[in-house]
Amino acid sequence: MCDGSQLGGDRLVWSGVAEARRLGVACVLLLLVPSPAEAVAVEDAGRLLAGLGVDAMCVQPLAVASARGGWDESTVAGLVAKLPAVALVLDPAAVAGGGGDPAAVGRRTGVAVHAVDPSGRRQPDRLSAAYVRERLLAGDVAAAAEAVGCPHRVTGVVVHGEGRGNGLGFPTANLALGEHSVVPGDGIYAGWFTVVDRSWSDGGMAGGVRYPAAISISRNPTFAGRRRTVEPHVLDVSANLYGQTVTTDFVERVRVPERFDSIEELIAAMQRDVENVRLVLRDVNR
Ligand SMILES: Cc1cc2nc3c(=O)[nH]c(=O)nc-3n(C[C@H](O)[C@H](O)[C@H](O)COP(=O)(O)O)c2cc1C
Ligand SMILES: Nc1ncnc2c1ncn2[C@@H]1O[C@H](COP(=O)(O)OP(=O)(O)O)[C@@H](O)[C@H]1O
Structure with a gap:
């Protein structure tokens, strides 16, 4: 779960992909965008993400998601019920505009919740999509796997x-x-x-x-x-x-x-x- 600002060199997305691989399930990205018109623009992001191991993407216009500036707990619970999710990897700042509690989302939905701060980048050069792509094209799949957290x-x-x-x-x-x-x-x-x-x-x-x-x-x-x-x-x-x-x-x-x-x-x-x-x-x- 994230908003569009984290697309690209995305620690959050890769954490989700790695967790999905660990559990042996598909990784579905729930993307919150400010308006339905922008949902069209994120198609490009979808292509990038597909190359990085995201299996599917759901785009949720903000107006539908929440009036409070982010995912609220009941919206998330509704989505999780529809998607039969087993775990959520989310940016705490995206839960009700940062005012929400990831643990409460976990209690409400009954699934494991992992909060990942997408800004906590210790090695920014190794967490960019460009770096991973460059390593893959060079055949250095081991370095790409190390950066992303999974092959x-x-x-x-x-x-x-x-x-x-x-x-x-x-x-x-x-x-x-x-x-x-x-x-x-x-x-x-x-x-x-x-x-x-x-x-x-x-x-x-x-x-x-x-x-x-x-x-x-x-x-x-x-x-x-x-x-x-x-x-x-x-x-x-x-x-x-x-x-x-x-x-x-x-x-x-x-x-x-x-x-x-x-x-x-x-x-x-x-x-x-x-x-x-x-x-x-x-x-x-x-
Ligand atoms: C482990 C492995 C190593 C391979 N190494 C080479 C190689 O060095 N040079 C090459 O021309 N083809 C290589 N190939 C590809 C084979 O030429 C190709 O799989 C074979 O021609 C069968 O093609 P087909 O599946 O279209 O029938 C390799 C295939 C495998 C599985
Ligand atoms: N161990 C194996 N690894 C990959 N393919 C296998 C294996 N055993 C049987 N197959 C079958 O053999 C097919 C590949 O045979 P191959 O002679 O290379 O034909 P093709 O040129 O159509 O790929 C695969 O598509 C698969 O259906």
Whole structure:
């Protein structure tokens, strides 16, 4: 929950994203804007936020939210009831114009409330959206994750690729991405792969469970590919993933993509990648 003034290098938003990831739930941003006309302008902010891991945004005109200059407790309670929220991350100053009590919001709504002061920036350079974006595009997903508090996530639908992966011994789920995704720079990454639909299961894999993955982002130079693709190979499992909406969380880059002279060299490199991914993920908190 915030008002428009905190968009951008936003400690509050990222705290919300990190808490949602911890709980394994979607992060919905409730944005308070002074007038319905400004709700149109915040579409741009929505694009930025989608790239930073916010799953959905609700825009609430101030006149509807409260006459007192902020969210009041009953408005929040009403929204929480509609959204089935399990936790709220909010700026105390946004609760009834700073005159409200975050703890009272918690009591009223019955959900956990985390008050985060968005102005408490100890390292402003590391908390700006520009810094995170720059690190992601440079392939430094570890620095981006450290700044935000959770790994960068890219969501997409699994589509057909060139049909080569299985033959190489490394099937990859090619992702069709939303137009506002922030795709890290080219690289082979260690990360996590999750099928979003919790009711899905196939070949021993289940929706809502995260699996270790080696994720390739490149133009596949060995095959003189022209399209840049995002392709996770999920370790140690096999399932039909076509058509599923999936998320990939980027933990660390293990290598930059290369143009190999033979398929055998590419396969040997992929085998090493998978072992390196295991080593990286073994040490991070599951
Ligand atoms: C762990 C891993 C590492 C990869 N490294 C490279 C690479 O260095 N160079 C390259 O041209 N392609 C690389 N790729 C991409 C493969 O070329 C691609 O996944 C393969 O051609 C299958 O494509 P398809 O899914 O469209 O069939 C890598 C893929 C994975 C999963
Ligand atoms: N461990 C795995 N990781 C990724 N995809 C897998 C895995 N096991 C099976 N698959 C399936 O194989 C497909 C990828 O096979 P691949 O030969 O690379 O074809 P394509 O070129 O269409 O991606 C995925 O879309 C998925 O449905």
